[in-house]
Amino acid sequence: MKKRNYNLLLGGAITGIMMLLTLMGFFYTPFDPEKMDAANKLSGISLTHIMGCDNFGRDIFSRVLKGCGTTFTVACGTVLIGTVFGTLIGAFTGYFGGIVDEVLMRIMDALFAFPSLLLALVFVSLFGSGKYHVIIALGIAFVPSFSRIVRGEYMRCRDLDYVKSARLSGASHLRIMFVHILPNIFTVLLSSIMIGFNNAVLAEAGLTYLGIGVKPPDASLGEMLSSAQTYLFSAPWYALCTGGTMILMILGFSLMSEGLKKNGGGRYAS
Amino acid sequence: MLLEVKDLNIEFHDHLIPETVVSDVDLTLSEGEILGLVGESGSGKSMTAHAIAGLLSRHDMKKTGEILFDGKDLLTCPREELRKIQGNDISVIFQEPMTSLNPVKQIGWQTGEALRLHTNLEQGEIKKRVLEMLELVELPDPELVYTQYPHELSGGMRQRVMIASAMICGPKILIADEPTTALDVTIQAQIVALLKRFNKTRNTAILFISHDLSLVKTLCKRVAVMQQGRVVETGTAQEVFLRPKEDYTRLLIEAIPKCERGKSMRETV
Numbered sequence: 001m002k003k004r005n006y007n008l009l010l011g012g013a014i015t016g017i018m019m020l021l022t023l024m025g026f027f028y029t030p031f032d033p034e035k036m037d038a039a040n041k042l043s044g045i046s047l048t049h050i051m052g053c054d055n056f057g058r059d060i061f062s063r064v065l066k067g068c069g070t071t072f073t074v075a076c077g078t079v080l081i082g083t084v085f086g087t088l089i090g091a092f093t094g095y096f097g098g099i100v101d102e103v104l105m106r107i108m109d110a111l112f113a114f115p116s117l118l119l120a121l122v123f124v125s126l127f128g129s130g131k132y133h134v135i136i137a138l139g140i141a142f143v144p145s146f147s148r149i150v151r152g153e154y155m156r157c158r159d160l161d162y163v164k165s166a167r168l169s170g171a172s173h174l175r176i177m178f179v180h181i182l183p184n185i186f187t188v189l190l191s192s193i194m195i196g197f198n199n200a201v202l203a204e205a206g207l208t209y210l211g212i213g214v215k216p217p218d219a220s221l222g223e224m225l226s227s228a229q230t231y232l233f234s235a236p237w238y239a240l241c242t243g244g245t246m247i248l249m250i251l252g253f254s255l256m257s258e259g260l261k262k263n264g265g266g267r268y269a270s
Numbered sequence: 271m272l273l274e275v276k277d278l279n280i281e282f283h284d285h286l287i288p289e290t291v292v293s294d295v296d297l298t299l300s301e302g303e304i305l306g307l308v309g310e311s312g313s314g315k316s317m318t319a320h321a322i323a324g325l326l327s328r329h330d331m332k333k334t335g336e337i338l339f340d341g342k343d344l345l346t347c348p349r350e351e352l353r354k355i356q357g358n359d360i361s362v363i364f365q366e367p368m369t370s371l372n373p374v375k376q377i378g379w380q381t382g383e384a385l386r387l388h389t390n391l392e393q394g395e396i397k398k399r400v401l402e403m404l405e406l407v408e409l410p411d412p413e414l415v416y417t418q419y420p421h422e423l424s425g426g427m428r429q430r431v432m433i434a435s436a437m438i439c440g441p442k443i444l445i446a447d448e449p450t451t452a453l454d455v456t457i458q459a460q461i462v463a464l465l466k467r468f469n470k471t472r473n474t475a476i477l478f479i480s481h482d483l484s485l486v487k488t489l490c491k492r493v494a495v496m497q498q499g500r501v502v503e504t505g506t507a508q509e510v511f512l513r514p515k516e517d518y519t520r521l522l523i524e525a526i527p528k529c530e531r532g533k534s535m536r537e538t539v
Contacts, residue, residue, distance in 0.1 A: 161370035168323055169357030169384040169435070183374045 008259025014252030025065030075200035081139025086146025094154025116141035153185035194257030278335035306490030361436035367428035378416035426457035
């Protein structure tokens with residue numbers, strides 16, 4: 001009997017719900033997330049404000065919905081940049097080896113040596129903050145880890161028999177790299193994309209927390225979390241709700257990547 | 271002469287001391303001929319075959335001599351030209367059918383790859399030819415196999431698929447690098463029969479590499495024996511098997527297990 005993959009199921013469910021809420025946040029929020037309301041300043045959880053209000057009397061639930069959108073965009077953009085460039089670099093270095101490998105990987109090592117947050121920090125302070133700069137900065141910081149994973153997979157695959165027979169049927173290197181090998185490393189890539197997504201969510205929160213990430217009035221989970229810490233005791237729901245949302249977002253993807261790993265094993269083992 | 275290997279030397283240079291794996295190999299293969307290349311493991315059979323197929327990497331390795339295919343030297347010709355020959359004029363089947371198919375691609379796609387690379391046929395025409403080819407290698411239900419993935423097929427079926435994809439462009443030379451080693455005996459016989467049929471009907475020359483001498487004896491007209499990177503003896507299969515000139519060849523032939531009538535049959539089966 002086939003064992004059910006609870007990781008994948010649960011992760012998928014959580015991620016599905018979070019995605020729905022995020023999508024909803026782009027089009028509809030119960031209250032205007034920017035609208036301040038002095039009367040409701042730091043009011044607690046109630047039926048009208050299901051997550052309460054923040055220090056300006058803004059509805060936290062609406063802001064969380066909006067913030068999820070921002071965080072999601074930043075994380076996706078980051079992962080996209082990281083994956084595309086990481087895969088390209090990893091594919092070339094892993095497949096060809098030799099001098100290309102040496103040069104590119106040493107550059108990656110240098111990039112890798114910086115903590116990714118620090119690298120993003122330098123970038124942001126050079127080019128200014130804002131959503132798109134954060135995406136580019138984090139994206140570049142994520143390239144080395146992706147290229148490393150992809151490189152390893154290409155090194156493993158390049159001498160396999162099916163790659164040899166592709167070469168023997170006269171396929172060019174590019175065709176072998178991206179048509180023959182790439183689909184084979186897809187599960188590995190997918191689960192590292194998910195982990196990368198989580199790291200990007202955290203990195204964005206970290207950058208914003210330091211005050212150099214997403215700028216107000218753009219709501220993002222990190223930005224909300226950093227302002228929530230001032231009211232940790234007077235309005236604990238503020239931090240709990242934003243933090244909880246972020247945890248759910250990350251948990252969903254983590255579980256999914258774990259589940260994918262388990263699922264992937266069977267199909268590729270044969 | 272279709273293929274002529276002259277004075278082929280292959281040296282590995284990826285360690286401190288260069289290592290010679292193939293030295294002074296001369297081989298010839300004419301159209302429609304089946305040449306058996308025999309020898310123990312590590313005698314350089316596969317290296318020679320890989321060199322002919324153009325599979326050896328261009329660095330870390332020193333290669334001298336000539337491999338003439340239709341008068342063109344495969345060792346020195348530009349990569350683009352080599353690529354045109356690979357899959358179209360020279361094809362290879364490997365020993366391990368389990369790993370020589372791409373696990374995430376459908377059989378139909380993989381079998382048609384050489385056609386896609388070497389011809390400008392339309393999608394529909396490619397599919398038609400692939401199905402014909404799958405039928406020709408005696409796979410049951412080609413339509414179904416076309417959409418299946420390698421893990422759904424048995425070893426023998428995979429080897430048939432390999433043969434189908436190697437033969438799809440109608441190559442002049444088929445290099446079979448121990449194609450039956452990983453298969454059990456009944457399947458072996460079927461695969462060999464299949465190769466024989468392609469040799470007859472399509473006049474494909476086959477370079478059959480094996481350490482199974484009894485198989486070589488039944489299949490090949492000419493045999494070359496390799497030992498430690500050198501060809502020690504060549505000749506027609508009859509000459510070599512009946513009157514071996516070299517001690518090494520004689521030892522190899524003596525190593526073929528024989529069934530003595532009556533007593534041992536019952537014990538072994």
